[in-house]
Amino acid sequence: MPAPQFALPVQYIRQIVEQVKRSNVPLPASFLRIRWDALPADEFQILDMDAFVQAIQDAIDATGDSAFGLLVGERMRINSHGMLGFAAMNCATLAEAIGVIEQYFLTRTRLVKVRQQTVGPDVHFKFEDALPLGRVRQPVQEAIVLTIKNLYDHITAGSAPIPYVSWNFAPPPHAELVREKFGCEMRYGQSWCGFAFPVSALHQPLSMADPTTLRQAIQACQREMHGMSAEPAWAAKLARVLLERQDAFPSLEAAAQLFNLTPRTLHRRLLEEGTSYRDVLDEVRHKLALEHLQAGKLTIQEIAYQLGYTDTANFRRAFIRWQAISPAAYQAGVNGTLNAP
Template sequence: MADTDFFLPSQYVQQIAGQMTRMGVRLPDWLLQLQRPGLNGELEVQHLSFADFQRLVREAIALTGEPAFGLLVGERLLVHSHGILGYAAVNSLSLRQALQLMERYFLVRTSLLSVQVVTDGALTRLVFSEPHPLGDIRMPVMEAVILTIKNLVDYVTLGVCQVATVSFPFEAPAHADLARELFGCEVRYGGDWTGFALSSEHLDQPLRSGNPEALREAEQLCQQELAKLTRQQTLSARVRRLMLEKQGGFPTLQVSARLLNMTPRTLHRRLQDEGTSYRDILEDIRHHLAVEHIKAGKLTLQEVAYMLGYDDLSNFRRAFKRWEGVAPSAFRA
């Protein structure tokens, strides 16, 4: 992930550092050297690169000896930790509105994951995706983010709408029982999606904390923050996000250009200026999703190929062998 595409407010970094301190661990010298006085005069890390963030998470787990470190951080991230997005969610008039706000403005809190609301009959899922591969910090990041957002949903609904299931794409860790205790619901591992599901019947029930005027002001601030971040983000990251939002039907170069309010030629030229192309981004996303689907083992190879836009299984097999050096069937075995 390019640092221009990485965004994480300093208060989240402080929460990680605070949890390390609470567990009796001395903060690494390199992190202390990055601290600068914040607006309130307290020292904080204001500009952390993605590589430094990965290093911090790895060292937090290694130094504390706690593989469930992500869950412990997520449990301590309260509503006020999520800034204007948390405030907007609390003042939403319904749970559906709160979930749609998270889907639309999640980027104002972090670029580590993106969110999509998927309603399928009686269940509605909040599905989290990786715009860029998280690598070996995937599990703690996903555990922290999904737990804190699940707790936010519990807070705004006052427990009326219970989360039914939490799903993770990785295999069950040794601390799976702790995860089930903290989530307070069924937690499934090895799935083909990441996030949580809840009953659709409660989505439109009025929330007691709803405040139309406060919500309007909060959403305007979210729009301003999102516009600022979008301007700072590289074009390739914006194209990548568009593709991840449309998994199973990736937008063409022409459609992507239209969505980004530019001509296909301009989009092609600007991506070239960033050292990439539409085809390269699509290839990278297909590679990443193919590996994840095959690791999960929930779909047949034919289904994976279809989801990634291949109309011929043999074309998918050839592409996968080019990416990983082995056929998808061998990789799965």
């Protein structure tokens, strides 16, 4: 089975190259083979997953620095995130900013996917592997989580400090440097990767909010979602189809027909990206459930029906799996209101 391909912003790739150069070592042969020393002017570069993993591992071996990924993440500034960062900065509330990052994270990288989960008084902002990272999982996670944590700190202006970061691997040799760069408690050997922040911070106003600029940035993110590469991820294509037809989600067979594929071929292509029709539908339902509950215009029974659940109890069980609390409790905690079940 061929390795999956994905798009990565040239801005990110340049930071990886520059970090190698800062160590005063020659660029590894793998960098030269995929011409990372002579990047095109395009905003995104299509990469083969195996070649990417090899290049990152070669960079770590060449520099002899286990903290390579962490240092790449530190180098990325807010403008490294393009329109996604710009949109997040101009949101009215943290809840809106987190929602924007969730929805449009694909415009920056398909290596991981992000989602929020409410657990007691905290929101867990989770980073989950979307492609097989293998031996470079730790440096990639450190780079991505640090750069998004820095974006979070920027848009909240220190008003909602992150109490801890969770890692699903053992402490690395540079664990003390990780703690220093993140500036909060590190928890290793956990079941999830990401950071926590208080639920109470979700609806406090953000000082840089600008609705006009936000609308323009969102439109740009939407254009990027449609045109960031010649071959967008099949999971993204399927999610878009499901969102466009959310009044009656098409089955795998119906979706495959829309793509002029057999159901078996669509299933295989999703499998190559580490996902499935069921997983993509689950993510779309999760996203829409959060939007409906935050809007507060529908009852929980109506939301369940809108999402294709014939039984409200099934929707409730799914929501508890997503967020670790019931839809009624989520709505009460986030909006201060409780719709009838």
